[in-house]
Amino acid sequence: xxxxxxxxxxxxxxxxxxxxxxxxxxxxxxxxxxxxxxxxxxxxxxxxxxxxxxxxxxxxxxxxxxxxxxxxxxxxxxxxxxxxxxxxxxxxxxxxxxxxxxxxxxxxxxxxxxxxxxxxxxxxxxxxxxxxxxxxxxxxxxxxxxxxxxxxxxxxxxxxxxxxxxxxxxxxxxxxxxxxxxxxxxxxxxxxxxxxxxxxxxxxxxxxxxxxxxxxxxxxxxxxxxxxxxxxxxxxxxxxxxxxxxxxxxxxxxxxxxxxxxxxxxxxxxxxxxx
Amino acid sequence: xxxxxxxxxxxxxxxxxxxxxxxxxxxxxxxxxxxxxxxxxxxxxxxxxxxxxxxxxxxxxxxxxxxxxxxxxxxxxxxxxxxxxxxxxxxxxxxxxxxxxxxxxxxxxxxxxxxxxxxxxxxxxxxxxxxxxxxxxxxxxxxxxxxxxxxxxxxxxxxxxxxxxxxxxxxxxxxxxxxxxxxxxxxxxxxxxxxxxxxxxxxxxxxxxxxxxxxxxxxxxxxxxxxxxxxxxxxxxxxxxxxxx
Numbered sequence: 001x002x003x004x005x006x007x008x009x010x011x012x013x014x015x016x017x018x019x020x021x022x023x024x025x026x027x028x029x030x031x032x033x034x035x036x037x038x039x040x041x042x043x044x045x046x047x048x049x050x051x052x053x054x055x056x057x058x059x060x061x062x063x064x065x066x067x068x069x070x071x072x073x074x075x076x077x078x079x080x081x082x083x084x085x086x087x088x089x090x091x092x093x094x095x096x097x098x099x100x101x102x103x104x105x106x107x108x109x110x111x112x113x114x115x116x117x118x119x120x121x122x123x124x125x126x127x128x129x130x131x132x133x134x135x136x137x138x139x140x141x142x143x144x145x146x147x148x149x150x151x152x153x154x155x156x157x158x159x160x161x162x163x164x165x166x167x168x169x170x171x172x173x174x175x176x177x178x179x180x181x182x183x184x185x186x187x188x189x190x191x192x193x194x195x196x197x198x199x200x201x202x203x204x205x206x207x208x209x210x211x212x213x214x215x216x217x218x219x220x221x222x223x224x225x226x227x228x229x230x231x232x233x234x235x236x237x238x239x240x241x242x243x244x245x246x247x248x249x250x251x252x253x254x255x256x257x258x259x260x261x262x263x264x265x266x267x268x269x270x271x272x273x274x275x
Numbered sequence: 276x277x278x279x280x281x282x283x284x285x286x287x288x289x290x291x292x293x294x295x296x297x298x299x300x301x302x303x304x305x306x307x308x309x310x311x312x313x314x315x316x317x318x319x320x321x322x323x324x325x326x327x328x329x330x331x332x333x334x335x336x337x338x339x340x341x342x343x344x345x346x347x348x349x350x351x352x353x354x355x356x357x358x359x360x361x362x363x364x365x366x367x368x369x370x371x372x373x374x375x376x377x378x379x380x381x382x383x384x385x386x387x388x389x390x391x392x393x394x395x396x397x398x399x400x401x402x403x404x405x406x407x408x409x410x411x412x413x414x415x416x417x418x419x420x421x422x423x424x425x426x427x428x429x430x431x432x433x434x435x436x437x438x439x440x441x442x443x444x445x446x447x448x449x450x451x452x453x454x455x456x457x458x459x460x461x462x463x464x465x466x467x468x469x470x471x472x473x474x475x476x477x478x479x480x481x482x483x484x485x486x487x488x489x490x491x492x493x494x495x496x497x498x499x500x501x502x503x504x505x506x507x508x509x510x511x512x513x514x515x516x517x518x519x520x
Contacts, residue, residue, distance in 0.1 A: 021367035092357035093380040
C-alpha cells in the first residue's frame, strides 16, 4: 500500500514537473491571468449590476482556462506517453497500470488546481478591488466564503471531467479521439439538463412522456449535471442558494461519480495492450 | 529467471493494418546468471517477445513466468532493469529527476538514490549533465541516461533492447564493457540486437527468431564454427529456413 502510494506520488511529480515546464501551459496561465485582469476594464462598459457582470466574467474566464487545460493538455498526456514510447520507460518500473492511471490523474489534478488557484486568487483580488472602487449601491455584497464555495465547485466539476478523460484515454488510442469523445461528453452533460427541464415542463402541462423522462434520468447518471456545482450567483449574496446539506450532497455525488470513472479508467487500462 | 512456454501472439487487424502474426509457438528459458542474445531481422518478433516479458502486451496463448511470477505482477520489476530500444522520456524533465523517479519506484530511499545516481551517472559520463533537461540530450546521451535508469536499483535481471542503438563507436565500446562487467557480476541478461558484431563477446546462449518462429536456440559455439562469423551463420540459417518453406 505504502509502496503503491510512493509510486503514484513519484509519477504524479514527473507529470506535474513536465507539465509546468511546458510553454503552452505557461502561455495559457498568462493569457487567463491577463483576461481576468481585463475584468477591471470590463466593468467600465457595464452600466448596471457591475458586481454580477464582473463576477460572471471572472468565473467564466476561470472555467474556460480550466477547460482549455483539460482539452488541450490533459487529453494528450496518456496518448503522448504511448505515441512517444515514454510509457515503456514508465511501466518498466514496478508500477501497476492502475497506479499509472492514478499517478497521471493526480499529477494533472495538481496542475489544474494550481491553475485554478492562481486564477481564483486574481479573480478574488479583482472583485475586491472593483467593490472598493464602486459606490455600495452598485456592488453591495461580496461574500468571500461563497466565492470559495464557487471556486471549489469549479475545481470539483473539472476534476470530474478529468476523470472521464482518463477513462477515454484508457479506452481509445490517440489524443484526437479522446478530445472528440471528451467534447461530446461535455456537450451532452451541458445540454441534458435543459432537455430534461423542457420535457419535465411539457409533461407537467400536457401529461405523457413519462418513459422519455425516465430515460433522461438514467442518462443523467452517465452524464451528470455539473451545473449543480455552479454557485456563482451566491457570490454577490449573503444567502446560500441551497442548504448546506444539499450542497454537501451535490459535492458528494459528483465526487463519487469521479471515483467511479477513475475505477473504470483503471480497469480499462489494465486490460490494454501497449503495442 | 524467464520462461516462455508455447507463446502465440497475433496483433489484431486495425484501420489500414492487416492482422499480423508476430509470434508462433515460442518457448525458451533464461537461467540465472546466463546471458542470452535474442537476434533476428526486423519484424522477427524480438520486440514483441520483450514486450510480452514486461507485460506491455499479453499473449493469445501460452504461459510466461518471470522470476517465478506472472509478468503482470508489478513488484517483480524491482528486480528487472529494462533498456528500451529508443530511450524516450518526458522531455521537460532533467536526467536526475528521471533517475529519482526510477529509484523511488523501486523502493530506494532518497539517500540511496543519490548514491546510486552518482555511481551510475559518473560511470556513464552523465554526471555533469544531470541537471540538464533531457530534451537537450543527444541520442547517445539519452540512451546512456536510460541505461542509468535501468541499473539504478541494481537489478538481478537485465532486459536490453538494442543497447548499442544510437551510440557512437566510443559510447558503444563503453556499453559493451559495461555489459561484460554486469555479466561477470553474475546478472542474468537478455539482450536483443540485430547488430551481430558484438554477439560473440557478450552472450552465452543465442536465440534466433525469424518470422515469429525460433530458428535456433542454444550455445554460441554450436551456432557457428571457427571459419564462420555469427552474421554468416545467421544468414545461412535464415536462408535455409526460407528455402524449406
